[in-house]
Amino acid sequence: MTSIEELLTRGELTVRGRIAGASNAVLLCTVRLDGATAECVYKPVKGERPLWDFPDGNLARREVAAYLVSQATGWGLIPPTVLRDGPYGEGMVQHWIEGIEGAEEQSPDGTLLALVEGEEAGEGWKPVAFAEVGEGRTALLVHADDARLRRLAVLDAVINNGDRKGGHLLPAPGGRLYGIDHGVTFHAEDKLRTLLWGWAGEPLTEEAVDVLGSLAGQLAEGAPLATRLAELITAAELDAVRERVAGLLRTRTHPSPSGQWPSIPWPPV
Incomplete structure (x- = not known):
């Protein structure tokens, strides 16, 4: 049976249309391989708008790096994401997750x-x-006050997510919750901007501490995760990831806004 990552990596991409409203080019595609089919999102590097504080042409690689770290936690908070060539050149390809309309059954009032x-x-x-x-x-x-959101807040702290908006939260069938749009991540400087500050200053859960301890080992020099990340982000950014994980393990608390950078993304949704 073809895995979703293999399908995304090796399958034939057919562009079906462009998703409106995104700041960068986001193309809805179908991918096919050996009789397997799936919908996916393709973000070609050529369609990335330059940012003043991030190198040009590598937001797609940061999206893949975020997925790899998510997988390393065991939480599976980001849809399968790969880097590959496509109809418009190299780009990020991510499995399209059909969300729950209106996020029903996610909290007391929906x-x-x-x-x-x-x-x-x-x-x-x-x-x-x-x-x-x-x-x-x-x-x-x-x-x-949702355990899935809390895990996502920890992941965002690790990857230094500069753009956790409400529209980047994707409740899915079966009680799953995914986060999407991770191009603005892994900066070596503090860039954490999020709507998930509700646990700021509170102790991390025991589960999170265990996960971070495991992640620290996987980020050690020469470990497979560290080797793969080194292909996607800079050496300084990889060192910063290690330092953030070590800091979370040392304080065992959720981070608080630093005051040196806007703490909430704009627009927030």
Whole structure:
């Protein structure tokens, strides 16, 4: 049986259309190999818009690196993602996950993120920040106190995700939760911007500590994960990943905003 990674890597890509609204070129494709078929997203390097703080032409490689780290945690928080040649040159190809419309059954009122009146998040929710909602009014931005989101917050801290927006959370059938769009990751400087600050300063779960301990070993020089990551990100960025994991293990707490960089991405959704 053809694995999804093999299908994405070796299959014939057929472009079906472009996904509107993305800042970079994002193409919806079908991939076929030996009778197996799947839908996927193809982001060619040629379609990447330059960023002032990231090298040109390597956002696709960062997306693949994020997937590899996600797999190393055992949490499987990012859809299968590979780097390959396609109709418009080298790019990232990621398995298309059919999300749940409206994110039903994800939290008490059916959402992972919400705006609430008052200064208290309420049971089952974690506060993030106050937001202006017009006419001089503010509301409290909250996210669900959800174990899957908490794992994603740990992963984001490891990969230094600079763009964890609400629209990058993908609830899927079977209770799975995926994160997508990881091109702005792995910078050697602190760039963590996220809507998942609800656990900031709180102790990591025992599960997270165990996972980070295992990840530290997999990031050791010469280990297969470290060798693969060295092909995708710079040596300084790989060292920074190791340092972030070591720091999380040392403090055993979720990170807090540094104050040196905007802590919430814009736009937040």
